[in-house]
Amino acid sequence: MSAALDPDASYRGAGDGAPLPAHASPTYYDRPLLKKPHWEWEVIAYLFMGGVMGGSGILVALADETGDDEALARSARYLSFVLASTCPIVLIKHLGRPERFLHMLRIVKFKSVMSMGVWGLIAFSLPATAAAAAQLVRDGVLPEELDFVHALGPRALTNPLQLVLGAFIAGYTGVLLSATANPLWATGKRHIPAISVCSGVAGACAANNAMLALFGGNETTARKLDRLESVAGIAELALLLSFRTHAGAIGLPMFAGRRGAKLRSATMFGGILVPSLLNLVPFHARWKTLLASALTLAGGYVLRESMIEAGKESADDPRVSSRQPE
């Protein structure tokens, strides 16, 4: 084993077999060993919107395949389409050279999670667009003569595609973070992707529930969404707590200090526990649904924001970045 890359190789200094002097600095003037991601609100917003979009894709399939939840299928289809059309805008805006966004499409690269994500997003937007167009015809927004769009996007095809690709989009954003050298993100390789999926599904339930509350849907569907939202939220909370324990000191940028307080209040408490309690109360009103949805969605945004911002801080500590998580 090479001494250089062996974490436990004890280096003997000064040629006389003496151990390295204890006072020798273990870091280089405490300067960061790693570079920080430069991602700002655009990427945070994309991670959030991608979660809701992917979750909505799952909901389209669930609503359609399991019965006559037509209002939900409609709202989830429209939401998937609208988000699939807006996500590229923030993604392009975050680039250092936005005019070169098409360069993403000159290659399909399985090793690059970002390349997979771009192609996943494009793949998702095809059935999402076809399904939304067909829905517009059914809803009488587009003239009936455009009936042929049904043929372009039969539900038997678009539903399973939206399910699978939606799940991919909700999850890959977590893998994107984990597959880096960033200590916090890499340590969370088993947690962050699952947390992203849970938060995405909870956010999709919240957003679609709000759509139903605003534009009309049936009561049974709303209660089903409530329950799925709570299940996803509680799973997310459990995973977050487990991540905090697992990450230990590496997790401090995310779970301690002001950022930790914000995560606890806005996501864990305000974005998961409170809406779940609201959903449990056997009293139903439009304002209650809207409130619970807004809290869940805000919690999802704060979650993404803490992951990105804490990642930047994590890259700053050379003690943490020297022995990188396997």
Next chain:
Amino acid sequence: MANGFFTDTTLCIGCKACEVACKQWNQLPADGYEFTGDSYDNTSALSATTWRHVAFVEQNAPPDAPPTLNKWLMMSDVCKHCTYAGCLEACPTGAIVRNEFDDVYIQPDVCNGCGYCVPSCPFGVVDLITHADYTETRHFVSDGRTHDDATQKTGGVAGKCTLCYDRQKVGAVPACAKACPTESIQFGDVAELKKRAKLRVEQLSERGTDSYLYGVDSDSSVGDLNAFFLLTAPPEAYNLPARPVLPSTHQPAGYTSAAFAAGALALVGYALFRAR
């Protein structure tokens, strides 16, 4: 054949000729005039526009030890041109390629500044050039000749050592190695350099100095480094990771975790939605 660097830190005198030569050859902007107080190091780190960085490590012996134990170490850091490069694997545009000299090269006209290579480098080397409007003269190589394109705008893209791809194309030694007055930076065929480096470790040991090679016969997932180093202090002292890990090795666990969560929630959802 792989071309790379053997940087023998025991020969470095900290003159920073490599830093200057690299800046000049690659027409990179200055970093400002900050005085850090960290020994003679006012450059601080490799950056998007600083592709060689000389580190100065001062280690004082304890008060009761002989002053011969005092150490002042200098080391010229550079992109490692990893065998398995995190930056290259992460790049979604294919801007980062492995060239015919086995070096990791960013094509500045392809990079769109997505920034994913930045957190994907286990050595904290590559970064985005933030000088948004900074224009520079770039040397493009085609037909074995070097051309200048003075209008190339390079702000917003990723930057790091090219291992002087343009110079290698015409058979010239990289600017930093050429400028190094002590041959601390040695350029050549990596296999040949490794042999030379191992002999040097033995020679130093005979003379009573312990040293080791960083990035040779590595058991790390990043593999051996095409720009490797002879060091006389632990890697951390030079701000090198003691255990670099190739980021893509986290992908299987990540995708599995996502698939598991999505599958579980879809099943729960299915059960909930089927219930009347």
